[in-house]
Amino acid sequence: MRVAFIGTGSMGSLLIEAFLRSGALLPQSICASNRSQSKTKLLAQRHPGLHVVRSNVEAVQGSKIIFLCVKPLDFSKVIAEITDALDEKQIIVSITSPVEVGILEQLTPAKVAKIVPSITHSVHSGSSLCIYGKRIRPEDRLLLEQLMSSISTPFTLKETETRIASDIASCGPAFMAYMLQLWAESAEELTGISREDALKLGSQMLLGTGKLLTEGGFTTNQLIDRVSVPGGVTAQGLAVLESGLRGVFDRLIEATHRKYDEDLSKLHTLFGPLSSTKNP
Ligand SMILES: NC(=O)c1ccc[n+]([C@@H]2O[C@H](COP(=O)([O-])OP(=O)(O)OC[C@H]3O[C@@H](n4cnc5c(N)ncnc54)[C@H](OP(=O)(O)O)[C@@H]3O)[C@@H](O)[C@H]2O)c1
Incomplete structure (x- = not known):
């Protein structure tokens, strides 16, 4: 073939x-x-x-x-x-x-x-x-x-x-890498660990987290509960993420969908009246 x-x-x-x-x-x-x-x-x-x-x-x-x-x-x-x-x-x-x-x-x-x-x-x-x-x-x-x-x-x-699934599956690696980069930059700036070491640790952590969620039998909630003991360090960090990240993904999805709709409009012009559906 x-x-x-x-x-x-x-x-x-x-x-x-x-x-x-x-x-x-x-x-x-x-x-x-x-x-x-x-x-x-x-x-x-x-x-x-x-x-x-x-x-x-x-x-x-x-x-x-x-x-x-x-x-x-x-x-x-x-x-x-x-x-x-x-x-x-x-x-x-x-x-x-x-x-x-x-x-x-x-x-x-x-x-x-x-x-x-x-x-x-x-x-x-x-x-x-x-x-x-x-x-x-x-x-x-x-x-x-x-x-x-x-x-x-x-x-x-x-x-x-397709659009939302592509955001996660296809654009996701860039989004995750960007977040890891910001995290490593802060780690270097605030604690003195090298950015390189922080990135190495973060990359292995992402790999392991993916494995736990795919083949390790964990749901996201179970993973959060397992790592975050009440009153512990992780809980403090999660509280910061809760206040800072809520809404970010709404804006991300709005932005990617807006760009997608622009691309669709350009395609409509190229393909003519055959093009039809828009993303919901
Ligand atoms: N990057 C990702 O992670 C990703 C993930 C999923 C889907 N996609 C999609 O994959 C598609 C391609 O993206 P890409 O990143 O691979 O783009 P790219 O690197 O620009 O590759 C597109 C290729 O198409 C060639 N091409 C253009 N017109 C052609 C023609 N008439 N006949 C034959 N070849 C032609 C270009 O040739 P030249 O060498 O002459 O420019 C270029 O090598 C995009 O629609 C993108 O949305 C990308």
Whole structure:
């Protein structure tokens, strides 16, 4: 089975590298195209056998699954290029949240899925957000989920939930890293521990917390209760977080949704009257 990647920038190449490392795909089964040739050439040098093609149409031809890893505003151009080369047995996978499955179904004869990945897949973890179009059969879904399971935990959701789920699963690593950074800066400033050591401790703590919440059988409340004994140090810290953080996530969600709606409006202009749904 050949799998194509159109767009080998940050996410396209991350997915290729992760699939190769997991053994789910061999270089010979991957075909890649990118607007500028330098990125695909580099991939071919690193992974002998990986097919690099000069056009997106060539990438589509003979591929069972085609990952579209371009930015939202580049979608209409790519779709216009490849649509005549696609048939109803092929599966196109959009990795970008604002491009709607229904639009891609109207513009191409292919089966359509949206799978929003996360940088965490480069270390074979995190959730991949899966939304399936009407033409996707159970066997197609199985195929996609087998592939995505090799680098992530597939999570099926409604398209209207894509934005908020992407905030958590996909933008989340940046949000968490930012908070850790602020914490480490304060730690250095107020106590003298080096920022580097504080970051090392914090990173291991995040890893362990994630494990406790996924495989360790803890809920968030149980974890808070277990660590925070009444009258203890953790309780003092939690009280500060309660007063400072409440409301922050409301504003964060409002901001990401506002930007998403702006991107959707730009896409509506590019795709014309076909584009429809807005995020709730
Ligand atoms: N970054 C994340 O953590 C993340 C997570 C989930 C989803 N996403 C989504 O993934 C998508 C891609 O993001 P990215 O960070 O990978 O962007 P990126 O690094 O800019 O990569 C996009 C790639 O698409 C190529 N491209 C543009 N137009 C093309 C065309 N007509 N034909 C072939 N290739 C074309 C670009 O080529 P050039 O080399 O010529 O510029 C570039 O290499 C975005 O929609 C983003 O929302 C990102």
